[in-house]
Amino acid sequence: MSAKDLDFIPAGTVYTAEQITHFADPDTRNLEQAIVEADLLVSTPHSGAAIPEELAEFISPELTRRLQYDFTDVATAAIVKRWAEIDPRIVAVVNPHPRLVRDPNRPKPADVRGDLKAAIERVRAAGAWNPVDLSGVDAIRPVTFSFFPILQIPSSDAGLQRLVDAFAEAAEQGLGVYERTRDALTEQFVAHGLANGGTFTRLSFHDTMNTTTTREGAVNVARASKDQLPSVVALSNRGDALGEERDPQDPPTMQPAAIQRLAEAHREGFEVNDPGSVQLNKPYLGSQEIRADGARFRALSADAAAAGLQLGAVQAEFLREFLLGAAATAILHEPGTDWIVEDPEHIDAIAHACKRSWDAFRDAS
Template sequence: MSALDLIPAGHTFTAEEITAYADPERRSLEQALTEADVLISAPHAGAAIPEELAPFLSPALTRRLQYDFTDVATAAIVRRWAAIDPRVVAVVNPHPRLVRDPNRARPADIAGDLATAIERTRAAGAWQKVDLSGVDAIRPVTFSFFPILEVPEDDDALHRLVSTFVEVGERGLGVYERVRDALSERMLERALRTGSSFTRLSFHDTMNTTTTREGAVSVPRAEKDRLPRVVALSNRGGSRGESRDPADPPTMDAARLRALAEAHRAGFRVSQADDVALNKPYLGSQEILAAGARFREVAKDAARTGAQLDAVQAEFLREFLLGDAATAVLHEPGTDWITEDPTHVDEIAQACKRSWDLYRAS
């Protein structure tokens, strides 16, 4: 059995470690931001767990379960895409969602929410379904209710766990959030000043199967929760990207979202139109919600200069990102994760670039 993947204790990530763009040997970040019109964020790309959290981890946690609870496949793809495409800049969260999920609203009381989530998990019992609604920014269990954290038995241990999570989060996740938001503001300012386009892209993946206790990622999701064969593009709208709720407006213009979907169908050379879907099964979460709200704040300025501001979530089918061979390995019981194929990673990254090039030309 492979050991868990841990980040050495005390490591604080720098902006340079988590930011990617093309040709950094000859281009500065400032130049990259001037030439880019898409900011890619990968909030669930991190898989390695800060070593400080190791004492609190469940003994049932394996490397496969550790990685399966992340969107780790997105990390290599997003970095490769950024390396080959001067029109994008990417920021990659180095911490796993275990530390705290940046695609959920940041809790006003992180410690309080984590304590509540742990108490609910403790009350439900090990391996049992538990309702974490409203407090799932940090989950003690996976979405299959596999234990991630060893639920503390006393208040002192709970306090140590909570305080460690809050402290450690600032060394990676906190850096990601600050860098993401700062880059977004710089690119937004340029778009407003020049009357150009700026798109926030929140990049994710999900498998259409979940895990068994033996580690096989092979339990089919309910039909309503399954992704299309390639990607779901979401703007909080309906099946055509149009508004479905005045209180929850689309974060990307509906016609532009449909054009982006057509570009992905061409860029990924799909066999069926519904291999790329809109707002199904997910509407999009906190990153595009926050970006959409920010863009509405400056809507008058955008209208005055002609700036085009959009935010979209791309939820790729993980089986598609990993490829058939890797998926077959994960469908069998085990404790290890797969080894990514650099050639396949490059093919996906090239298709992403191709899709956005086609979208810009449409």
């Protein structure tokens, strides 16, 4: 498969905040009205799949369309957009760029070039296709989580600098818009809450498969049991399996009682009988988006208490097999180079289940 078979965003495309912000009834409500009537801001940091065309020359020739999409949470985009259409209690912001541009659910590197160079050196030391630990330097990854090459790295320092510059410039056309829009919306919600009280929750929405990819493109290699998601969703607040404080230096981003209610609401909303279908902080504790919001909300705790405002941040990591459905999952379990076609009816069903879950959470609060 060649670069022409991948999906690219036409060169020069610059997104606006309006294009990536979604809420119900935009023909009769403006954003300010939507914020007044909503209590939940949903973000999808890994929802983009198409690659800015400005980066095409740096993409590995081994990358297939299946691997391109598998390295994203692309299923979250359609689901969250549909959820926003049917639920006036949420506003959503959807990242149009893929995480390969830079991962907005990681701390933004102070030295992008240095981190990328360190990641490249680790990959080279491990050898092609071999597992490698990129902890701390994975905001831009040269390989996927299955250790397939993503980037074609220039051999010269000048070439590497050109790559870093191209990524930084491309990011400002979409990823940067997403980050600024997400943060501005958060502040608008907070300002409204401090003036009027109530509840405001930040939800970072993700998906992950319980299998990784073979060289032939079959997404069927089981993850280690410790890394496997429950059958529906893991909700994370940086706490333990009950949502309670795990580390005094890393406090929960959502109150334990609240995330426990949220878990039960998801069991109700998704109509599952097995309590284990929805778990807390397993296998993920939650990453940069909720950590940043949690810190912001803790700094506001006194003002929020005085205003009667309850603040919280939570990450939802859905099992991708569940979001895609059995038929699509079966296709991805077989070797191939292409991605699946999403099922609009299944997307609609998941979106309505998300709405039911958060309605149940509000009713129980």
